[in-house]
Amino acid sequence: MLLLTSAFASLPGRVVGQDQGDVRLRIALTDSAPNGARAPIIRSENMLGSTSRWLAALRSGLPVRLHYRVEVWRSRGAWFDTFERQVEWDVLVRHEPLLDQYTLLTLVGAARQERRYATLDALGAALAFAYQVNVRPAEAGRYYYAASLQVGTLSDSDLDELERFLAGDLDREEDEDGSLGDALGRGATRFLLRLAGLPSLRLEARSGHFTVH
């Protein structure tokens, strides 16, 4: 555990296009297994930091969704890198004004965990948890991890749809056929919300290379 938490200090992931002082996505590596394989540790920082724009969105009644994705890539020198596998998970945060509490729902596949926090301090600490993803490659080769974090606000209907999708009730194909709510496009609606100043952010980070023997 000590090694895990100190990994961020010793092996900072390379951060692409991220403003200092704003939300950051960091990726680090665990210590090497005997064969050289290392697992990624992902952490978002400063979610409720200086600008507090996510906090403003939460307090405006908009749930905030954090969508994490970690991809395992095999480096092949001058030729195309090879995609090996990926893992995704979501964290949904919502403010309940009547209780002045924050609900944090973590979704990994069909498994969900709901927690509530009464103070911003506790919520910020919970959002700063690091995720160690056990996707160490087994085959010999040179690898790296690419992580992305998509942060955005959700309308209630988006949230409902997401819940239903995760429950397996909706086919993806239906959306392409023009299902309910598509008259002017969900993505375009989100874009207008963004133009209105509502926050949306996509961050990417990549780890250093490591070699599996």
Added chain:
Amino acid sequence: MRLMACCLMLTLVRPLLGQDSVIVIDPNARPIDSLVRGGPPAEVVTDLIAFYNDSATTRMQGDVTLPPGSRFEGKLALYRGSLRIAGRVAGGIAVANGTLYLLPGASVEGEILVVGGRLLRSEQVEHRGAERVYWDAAPVVRGSDGLLVLRERRRTLGEIATAKATFQTGRIRTTLSLATGGTYNRIEGLPIHFGPLFEFRPSDKSYARLDLRGILRTAGSSTDLRSDFGYVARADLRFTGSTEFGFGARLYSEVQSIEEQPLSLSESGWAAFLLQRDYRDYYEREGISGLAYFKPAAGLRVEFSLSRDAETSVRATDPWSLFRNSDRWRRNPLIDDGHYFTTGLLLEYDTRNDQDRPNTGWMIRSRLERSTSDDIAPVALPAVVRPNPPTGGGYATDRLLIDVRRYNRLTPALRVNARLLAEGWIGEDRLPVQQRVSLGGPDILPGFDFRAFNCAPEGFNDPAQPALCDRIIATQVEVRTRVGLNLGFRLPDQEGNRPGRFVGIEEADLVIFSNAGKGWLAGSGPGQVPVNRLPVLSEWSLDLGLGLDAGEIGAYLAKSASSGEAVKFTVRLQRRF
């Protein structure tokens, strides 16, 4: 410090350094469909309530500070807020849904219990006694008598009210909805869909549903060519297991678009709503269809479908648009009316890692269709476009679509994507108007005008600009890399002491692309391509361009390389492909 562990597929490793924690995600673990509600243990909440409600406890609320040098004897409890202690407390402390700060010089002799907040301890703090801290909110409320009581759990995140009303009767879940559907267009305006959806899940591996929707077309019809109302009734049965398979049936009366390009449905809707530019054409179809599908391997779907419908022309109306509302809409082309019996075979292979923003994988889609009709009423087209179809019965035509997309990461920072699209007639009688194709416009060949290649012969002037080609083929290649933009401005914060909300685009993909394509009539006439071959590359039209893709919006400049057309500027609301 004690922190409750996550339990799903997640494992929360208990922290050793301050409040730092690591959640372990194991994607190889067996999937479990579960909902775990975290929270402090019941006995801890009981202890908290008992401590707070004890008549010997001094109760406070909000932000309270015990300054250096102060001394408090007895039990101290705080509900909501922050308790800052820099003095001496001889007794226990409980904080419910608040934060406890032990500031330099603080001394506490007694148990510390914090539920629903953190304990932030400075250096030079003295504490003798037990310490229990739970970050999860305490499910308690303060009653009118000032005492804490247990609060019943409120609705979960997934139970948030939406525009839809859902209720359960036995094992059947019913959803009543009233929402917009389809896309904004010059035929229907903004179609409103309404009706119930019944869902039945007899087991974990089977799912059935019946979706009944009425369609109200808000752009009233000025003619009797179509009704202001439509409907779609759809039944689906799905079985999941080692191999997923399913069946479906539809009964419909709906407006259908002719081509799937040059823009997606939502983008086409926005162009129509904002700019009175509808990039698609439409017809009405009324009939019944059925399908069966199975998924023999991950990402692979095989589907067989049958349909029998009446297809009729529809006329453009005059729905409202935000800009250029006084302009005239482009006419909607007439189609070859008639009853059609269509059989289709669809193959899909999708290994993309993300459907909206893929970085890797294949997306291959191929559809083979055979349509027959005994009462086709063809539109008069120039003989060079097609010979007159047989109208007394026996009309049959075959059509093929192949769409292959490959997404690659070349280096950690560079992605290269490519697409090949081929579509059109492959045999028997020539295609009806509603199945013909074209190229040019913001999607596949953005360096050229809308339908620059629609195969209309010289002298054929139809203001509807119908797609008349027998076949098209196109390739698209793009290179993407992520760049920081900070394109926008930051609003001043209301309190004026820190940066405010950023309005604009902070990061985007820089996209460099090239497209090439050709639309043609198959035959041996002048300007036509023989039926049994593809056009040589020198006959293809080529464009080059670059742009910025910020996810929800992208802006591109494209210039044709094979003709003298001006540079085209395109705004997209999704990825190019």
